[in-house]
Amino acid sequence: MFGEKKTRSKEAKWMVTFADLITLLFCFFVYLSLFNKPQVDLKTGFIVSEQTISNLTGRLPENIVKGFKSMEGTYFDTKEMFTEKLETLIGQKQTSLFKTQILIESIAKGEVLESASVMKVGIILNEKVEEDLRIPLFFAGNARRGPVDPEMCTIEGLMKNPKEIQEFDYVLGAEIEIIPQGEKEAYFPLCLVNDKLYEEPEEILVQIGKLRGDVERGNFVTRSIIIQDDEPLPTVTFEIPRRDLYKGIANITAHISPISGVKTDIPLKFAGTAKERKDFRFPDGGTIEIYPYTEKGTVEIEIIQDEVPLYATRTLVIEMEDNSVLNADIGKISKQVNTIIGAQEMKDCSGINRFLRENAAFSSFELNASKSRCILSLPSSFLFHSGGAQISPEVVTQLSNFLNEIRNRYELEGDAIRVDGHTDDVPIRKKAKYKNNWELSTMRATNVATLMMENVGFNPERIAISGYADTRPKSPYLDKEGEAKSGKELREARKANRRVELIFTRPVKKERTRKFFPDPRAG
Secondary structure (H helix, E strand, C coil): CCHHHHHHHHHHHHHHHHHHHHHHHHHHHHHHHHHHHHCCCCCCCCCCCHHHHHHHCCCCHHHHHHHHHHHHCCECCCCCHHHHHHHHHHCCCHHHHHHEEEEEEECCEEEEEHCCCEEEEECCCECCCCCCCCEEEEEEEECCCCEEECCCHHHHHHHHCCHHCCCCCCCCCCCEEEEECCCEEEEEEEEECCCCCCCCEEEEEEEECCCCEEECCCCCEEEEEEEEEECCEEEEECCCEEECCEEEEEEEEEEEEEECCCCCEEEEECCCCCEEECEECCCCCCEEEECCCCCEEEEEEEEEECCCCCCEEEEEEECCHHEEEEEEECCCCCCCEEEECCCCCCCHHHHHHHHHHCCCCHHCEEEEEEEEEEEEEHCCCCCCCCCCCCCCHHHHHHHHHHHHHHHCCHHCCCEEEEEEEEECCCCCCCCCCCHHHHHHHHHHHHHHHHHHHHHHHHCCCCCCCEECCCCCCCCCCECCCEEEEHHHHHHHHHHHHHHEEEEEEEECCCCCCCCCCCCCCCC
């Protein structure tokens, strides 16, 4: 019994001694590891020299540098003595003085053109690192950030993927940058997307994230980069230079080319014999607004004509105010001459017009009115694939909903409806499904009419179908000098002429005729 107790006592004593040894070894290794962390440590026994101050200028806060300057030439035996003196001078503890500091710089110097393509942003330490250092990066600002893709964020990548990145202002090569062992700086790519749109200046904020260990963020951890657009101003022009206006609501339309990334305001001025608030008025103000990424803008004008005699005319000249147009230059057609036709009874198309204005999905549809007809023009690019007559599946539901809205308009109740198909002047290819543009235009009109009857519920007895091929162009193929259009003008004319028109005609009232002779069959 006593022997066992004695044995346990020796074992316990030996175990305590081993535990103490392990503790001492652990403390020793921890002590050694402190010297492996990246840090700026001022060694004992040194003189503060001019070179010391120069090295720290711009890397440390200004008040610390001032403290150094006052101690230039002073000798210190220990680091503690130096620290105590410095803290006394600046009035606060600066423990960060002895840590590695990280800064961010940009070779763009805060401003860069959108066409600069690939730029580099630099990350700099104030001393070399003894092991790889991972630096998280964060991006903010009003510039639209794209994906993180190292292959895309190159000159070649930007050229290969123009459509995929057009909606962004910049793309990134990485969100984490690594400063390799033994280095004190690194650069990461930031790729700007040249979207060919006129835009306002945009800002990218690059910031260093939270760091681990004894490395801390310095004074310059956020860099603002302003992207300056270098695209020319777009031009604005009226849709048509001259037209007739009748009592009711009409639209004044301006087009912009190319499409802009900022809002464009076009103030209008008026001249002519027509008087504002007597012959016409603008319910929403006399400024056309073209919103970003849209092709055109409109403003509503109301023709009053309350005191205008039948068939009398007034002239209303609408012109863009040259010095007041915002974010655009004025194009060729900056003046529109309108002839207001007095008191002529017109077909009421206001309901369709209002619906089109309130639904941007149908902004490509055009509406015109005459004395007895509403003419609604649907572009072929909306309805069909190129060269085809079948209505595109992706627009069937949308078109059906639109036609259902039209069918329920009270002002069209009882109207006769003619569906006219029109093509451009490009001949049909030999191996195409249809022999010529006559067949193509007729089939397009037929398919639209079929959808109206079968999907929407229009009365077949009220519908007639016609195909006119290219014989009734809406936009002429000759210019004002009588020369054939070419290039962009020709393409735009052909695009306008490829259409299907829905013509709603007011039914003719049957008038009773006076009988001058009695009916011989009468008794």
